[in-house]
């Protein structure tokens with residue numbers, strides 16, 4: 354099974370999660386959605402992951418889903434979100450309902466916040482809204498493996 358893992362990440366958190374997923378799979382191409390994307394047709398399995406900002410996934414992820422929606426319905430698909438507060442609303446807001454129904458795996462992975470990598474505004478919002486000031490990372494191998502196992506099953 355050839356897998357393409359695509360991620361949309363602002364401060365590197367989602368990239369880290371995508372790398373951890375890739376480490377648990379064989380035959381993987383890992384790719385940043387804000388860069389060049391390989392021909393998706395050549396892959397059996399496509400994973401799309403994005404961080405959530407104010408309940409929205411990143412625009413490059415939205416653009417990819419809109420452009421390749423029909424192709425994705427012919428593939429084994431995994432979706433993951435990265436954020437600090439899980440909310441079921443994020444799925445309905447950002448993904449077509451058929452895609453959610455068809456996906457082999459759809460998981461909220463938790464989030465990563467590194468004040469050293471974030472800009473002033475992001476640090477401000479995290480401090481005031483998220484009550485998070487220091488390094489935060491609640492990603493664990495259990496979540497990663499659960500996602501990968503669903504995708505493979």
Ligand SMILES: Cc1cc2nc3c(=O)[nH]c(=O)nc-3n(C[C@H](O)[C@H](O)[C@H](O)COP(=O)(O)O)c2cc1C
Pocket residue numbers: 361362363364365366367368404405406407408409435436437438439463464465466474475476478479
């Ligand atoms: C300005 C701002 C808004 C955010 N909004 C949300 C949100 O609505 N829901 C959520 O769960 N996490 C939210 N987060 C947390 C990020 O999604 C989380 O830290 C994520 O892992 C960052 O991934 P990235 O570095 O790949 O962009 C927000 C963070 C910032 C800085």
